[in-house]
Amino acid sequence: MRRTKSESEETRQHIVDAAETVFLDMGVSRASLERIAQEAGLTRGAIYWHFSNKQQLFNAMTDRVRSLHSALLEAQIDETSTDPLGFIEERAFEIVRLFEENEHTRKVYQIIVTRCEYVGEMQEALVWQRSLHDTMAAVFERAFELAESRGELSNGWDARSASTTFLCFISGMLNDWLRYDFNSEFAKSVRCSLRCLLNCFGASSR
């Protein structure tokens, strides 16, 4: 029954797909490799061939979507940018769109938020989540600082307060979205709030 190399890669992806489904359904701890194998139409033997254990399978699953998210944050702001607040708005909308359109991203992040316990080996996941958060924070802080130096921040705001506020907003939005499984109506509402908030950051310049 042995498969060719590309077929093997396919089954590997099938296993990761099955893991997404089962982790979401049963939580990472309760999910047995038996159940995941069954979901993928295989046996545990196949899983242990491709992954050394459940943890490594989990890591493979997160790796697959992490690259999508990281790509969004590679776009550092140009020092000569004329519209830092516009840059911020664009990045934020890209994030919302990613979660709206990419089901893998939604599923995996829902697992991360509501189907995981960050202890033992699993704490590594918290580490990269935090580093991702910090990267995002750095990108936005940089943009807010540029906005401040250009005098584009409304009085009442400084770069630090604005970026902290903004990051909490983004965090909370995604958290509420995934934790309470809000519908697409929520995305609309969020876009509206996002525009109001950014407008308010820079309103006094008009």
Added chain:
Amino acid sequence: MRRTKSESEETRQHIVDAAETVFLDMGVSRASLERIAQEAGLTRGAIYWHFSNKQQLFNAMTDRVRSLHSALLEAQIDETSTDPLGFIEERAFEIVRLFEENEHTRKVYQIIVTRCEYVGEMQEALVWQRSLHDTMAAVFERAFELAESRGELSNGWDARSASTTFLCFISGMLNDWLRYDFNSEFAKSVRCSLRCLLNCFGASSR
């Protein structure tokens, strides 16, 4: 060795305390009742006497802190209030203070955010979390609507956008705080941002 009634209640509390510690340390799934009993200086027999299983123990743990949080939200805004934005600020600061000062609250919510998998019986916990969230949302929406009807909202903002923004901010703040175990420095930073945000909601009236 049988204890008196009040002593029994004490051991019950000790068990819940031990559960907090062990759940935080090992996650709810991996935490064995054996380990919790050991942490409390007892045996599993004692736990099974006071609670029917791990789930009920978890519920007892959350019940103990839930009342604290609910109490904060009972203070509905007075229809005749002259300063709805001030009311909102006060409630928000009370929440921050609660998490800063009450260690049980911090521990339990950290468990809720990073040491739980919401599947099976555990989904009940998500239900009351959502209802708590909705209650909080209602309280703040009400206040924002009052502010709007009084013309106290800065132009650019409406009650819906403002309350959505505000709720996401609160959610994100608590989530980041507990997920990444931010220090008390973070609380300061948050207070500052909170003031800026509320100031910006009502800034145009000056």
Added chain:
DNA sequence: CCCTTTACATACATTGCTGTTTGTATATAT
């Protein structure tokens, strides 16, 4: 064409936790 390796399936042994049952000493009621 043969040998080795790959990509799995199947079978086995171990373990850790759970729920229950039984035991027991002491409050508490009568």
Added chain:
DNA sequence: ATATATACAAACAGCAATGTATGTAAAGGG
């Protein structure tokens, strides 16, 4: 003073999942 219920400890039975070891059919290299 005796009986009963309480508040636990200790012992027991059972399962479910894990990791490993073995089996096996086909792919790929020489």
